[in-house]
Amino acid sequence: xxxxxxxxxxxxxxxxxxxxxxxxxxxxxxxxxxxxxxxxxxxxxxxxxxxxxxxxxxxxxxxxxxxxxxxxxxxxxxxxxxxxxxxxxxxxxxxxxxxxxxxxxxxxxxxxxxxxxxxxxxxxxxxxxxxxxxxxxxxxxxxxxxxxxxxxxxxxxxxxxxxxxxxxxxxxxxxxxxxxxxxxxxxxxxxxxxxxxxxxxxxxxxxxxxxxxxxxxxxx
Amino acid sequence: xxxxxxxxxxxxxxxxxxxxxxxxxxxxxxxxxxxxxxxxxxxxxxxxxxxxxxxxxxxxxxxxxxxxxxxxxxxxxxxxxxxxxxxxxxxxxxxxxxxxxxxxxxxxxxxxxxxxxxxxxxxxxxxxxxxxxxxxxxxxxxxxxxxxxxxxxxxxxxxxxxxxxxxxxxxxxxxxxxxxxxxxxxxxxxxxxxxxxxxxxxxxxxxxxxxxxxxxxxxxxxxxxxxxxxxxxxxxxxxxxxxxxxxxxxxxxxxxxxxxxxxxxxxxxxxxxxxxxxxxxxxxxxxxxxxxxxxxxxxxxxxxxxxxxxxxxxxxxxxxxxxxxxxxxxxxxxxxxxxxxxxxxxxxxxxxxxxxxxxxxxxxxxxxxxxxxxxxxxxxxxxxxxxxxxxxxxxxxxxxxxxxxxxxxxxxxxxxxxxxxxxxxxxxxxxxxxxxxxxxxxxxxxxxxxxxxxxxxxxxxxxxxxxxxxx
Numbered sequence: 001x002x003x004x005x006x007x008x009x010x011x012x013x014x015x016x017x018x019x020x021x022x023x024x025x026x027x028x029x030x031x032x033x034x035x036x037x038x039x040x041x042x043x044x045x046x047x048x049x050x051x052x053x054x055x056x057x058x059x060x061x062x063x064x065x066x067x068x069x070x071x072x073x074x075x076x077x078x079x080x081x082x083x084x085x086x087x088x089x090x091x092x093x094x095x096x097x098x099x100x101x102x103x104x105x106x107x108x109x110x111x112x113x114x115x116x117x118x119x120x121x122x123x124x125x126x127x128x129x130x131x132x133x134x135x136x137x138x139x140x141x142x143x144x145x146x147x148x149x150x151x152x153x154x155x156x157x158x159x160x161x162x163x164x165x166x167x168x169x170x171x172x173x174x175x176x177x178x179x180x181x182x183x184x185x186x187x188x189x190x191x192x193x194x195x196x197x198x199x200x201x202x203x204x205x206x207x208x209x210x211x212x213x214x215x216x217x218x219x220x
Numbered sequence: 221x222x223x224x225x226x227x228x229x230x231x232x233x234x235x236x237x238x239x240x241x242x243x244x245x246x247x248x249x250x251x252x253x254x255x256x257x258x259x260x261x262x263x264x265x266x267x268x269x270x271x272x273x274x275x276x277x278x279x280x281x282x283x284x285x286x287x288x289x290x291x292x293x294x295x296x297x298x299x300x301x302x303x304x305x306x307x308x309x310x311x312x313x314x315x316x317x318x319x320x321x322x323x324x325x326x327x328x329x330x331x332x333x334x335x336x337x338x339x340x341x342x343x344x345x346x347x348x349x350x351x352x353x354x355x356x357x358x359x360x361x362x363x364x365x366x367x368x369x370x371x372x373x374x375x376x377x378x379x380x381x382x383x384x385x386x387x388x389x390x391x392x393x394x395x396x397x398x399x400x401x402x403x404x405x406x407x408x409x410x411x412x413x414x415x416x417x418x419x420x421x422x423x424x425x426x427x428x429x430x431x432x433x434x435x436x437x438x439x440x441x442x443x444x445x446x447x448x449x450x451x452x453x454x455x456x457x458x459x460x461x462x463x464x465x466x467x468x469x470x471x472x473x474x475x476x477x478x479x480x481x482x483x484x485x486x487x488x489x490x491x492x493x494x495x496x497x498x499x500x501x502x503x504x505x506x507x508x509x510x511x512x513x514x515x516x517x518x519x520x521x522x523x524x525x526x527x528x529x530x531x532x533x534x535x536x537x538x539x540x541x542x543x544x545x546x547x548x549x550x551x552x553x554x555x556x557x558x559x560x561x562x563x564x565x566x567x568x569x570x571x572x573x574x575x576x577x578x579x580x581x582x583x584x585x586x587x588x589x590x591x592x593x594x595x596x597x598x599x600x601x602x603x604x605x606x607x608x609x610x611x612x613x614x615x616x617x618x619x620x621x622x623x624x625x626x627x628x629x630x631x632x633x634x635x636x637x638x639x640x641x642x643x644x645x646x647x648x649x650x651x652x653x654x655x656x657x658x659x660x661x662x663x664x665x666x667x668x669x670x671x672x673x674x675x676x677x678x679x680x681x682x683x684x685x686x687x688x689x690x691x
Contacts, residue, residue, distance in 0.1 A: 040467050208440045
């Protein structure tokens with residue numbers, strides 16, 4: 001069994017090192033680490049985390065719309081669809097996005113519910129999702145997967161619109177991981193549109209995922 | 221262990237004579253460095269982050285058996301299956317068997333150096349399985365029948381024109397010239413592959429022991445598709461990728477994104493904890509995690525080189541290395557290039573095969589300064605040089621030189637006499653206070669550089685006359 005072989009090698013390596021390097025040898029080479037896990041950095045403090053999120057989101061190429069209520073968020077997404085002639089949207093079906101789906105449907109937009117085939121989702125003009133958290137320092141959206149939260153809605157359509165409540169913005173990654181309790185099958189951190197600079201070092205958007213990411217920020 | 225001796229010097233010489241490659245490297249490397257420097261500069265406590273990351277990794281390595289078995293249990297609790305692979309052949313057998321049992325016809329892959337290391341693609345192809353690389357750079361490498369030349373930017377050696385030629389020749393499509401058009405062609409071709417594939421193979425950037433979470437970092441979205449769309453996801457990780465706590469990711473992800481591509485955060489970070497759960501509309505039905513040794517436990521038991529297992533494959537040491545910038549990644553003749561490659565290849569593949577790799581450095585120390593997990597690469601390279609010499613890899617000329625140097629340095633009088641002789645002899649070689657050409661065997665030095673002449677007065681002479689006399 002390779003499992004036992006590998007674990008045996010690991011234990012043998014540790015014993016060999018215990019002979020080779022007494023405690024307190026030069027750090028970073030062979031000294032056995034102490035049994036205590038290192039302390040992690042505390043969350044940073046920023047004077048205005050919502051402002052920082054907005055500024056940095058724009059720096060990484062996300063569009064940010066600030067609205068005052070969920071109803072206004074729905075109207076904003078609907079008008080985006082109207083302006084751009086979008087006909088089909090793949091959307092999350094979480095309770096806080098239900099009203100949004102209704103507004104889009106009322107406008108004659110086909111709303112693909114979770115469970116639609118991947119081929120259908122791939123033909124959507126737009127993906128509409130929520131975001132569980134936002135991270136100010138990096139302008140990151142944090143999206144859990146779930147029965148009403150398909151992973152591919154934020155990935156296959158060329159445009160992704162995420163609705164985020166301003167009070168869900170945390171300062172940085174350290175603060176995020178201090179808060180995450182439940183882990184879904186996929187927790188996805190998204191920072192800007194899909195990109196690649198593999199061809200001639202030229203940044204190209206929409207390498208595989210959306211070329212446009214919009215955040216509708218509800219600041220009530 | 222495998223393959224003939226790597227001819228780093230010959231490879232580097234050929235690379236230097238390739239103007240297209242030189243142009244690519246001279247453009248890319250400084251630009252990678254500028255981006256990294258800017259992203260690092262805005263972090264107030266960068267050194268603290270580095271030390272913390274090194275400590276986390278050292279701790280995990282010191283208790284690797286505990287954290288790997290915890291990871292195994294937590295992955296299993298969430299419905300994933302863990303496989304252990306002692307070497308590359310073992311890993312290939314596990315994945316090929318799985319593909320065969322599930323009747324897999326088409327595999328999509330996201331970028332993974334570990335699967336390069338185990339040479340997975342040819343093994344799957346021998347079974348008649350179609351394997352498609354989906355990272356844009358890796359896709360280009362696959363179309364060209366090449367290997368990646370940089371662990372983060374696999375086609376840094378190719379110009380836009382070269383990619384345009386390749387696509388026109390291989391994809392039977394009208395010729396496009398602009399990067400966005402070429403990327404569009406690839407997007408369209410690969411989108412169809414994602415929809416058709418029944419297995420996705422990815423690498424692993426970090427694996428969290430306490431939660432059984434596999435972390436995959438990328439910018440394009442191909443790894444998200446690879447790990448979400450096909451019904452089976454196989455993730456291949458080197459056993460050093462495990463971190464104890466979910467919260468450790470806060471430190472690790474900050475360092476990785478800023479060090480590798482100069483971003484505050486990579487575009488997509490996927491934290492995958494088990495396969496799709498009941499009621500979920502997408503995600504794989506099966507998740508398999510392959511934990512690979514393949515020489516890593518040899519590093520683990522090596523007191524001088526063990527810290528190389530802290531590596532998070534950011535590529536910062538490649539980007540800052542003056543040797544890499546001129547020779548390019550292919551010159552290293554192995555899967556991992558640059559300073560980190562020159563350290564781990566001799567351990568993974570043997571000192572005999574590694575040849576001059578440990579000598580492919582000026583030991584300037586820049587790589588150690590940028591390393592986000594504080595790996596002392598120059599010291600490790602010096603250590604490996606010593607081992608190479610002890611293993612009989614020195615040339616007769618090396619030995620003669622070392623012997624002569626020892627003789628010279630053993631007695632002050634000998635050095636004094638040699639200085640006198642040298643100052644007399646060099647008169648024929650010094651032109652305008654520099655030496656452009658020296659006779660064999662010293663000509664190797666002056667072939668590519670200018671040598672400074674010996675000072676007209678030794679330090680001891682100066683001290684005696686000036687400092688001593690002036691008192």
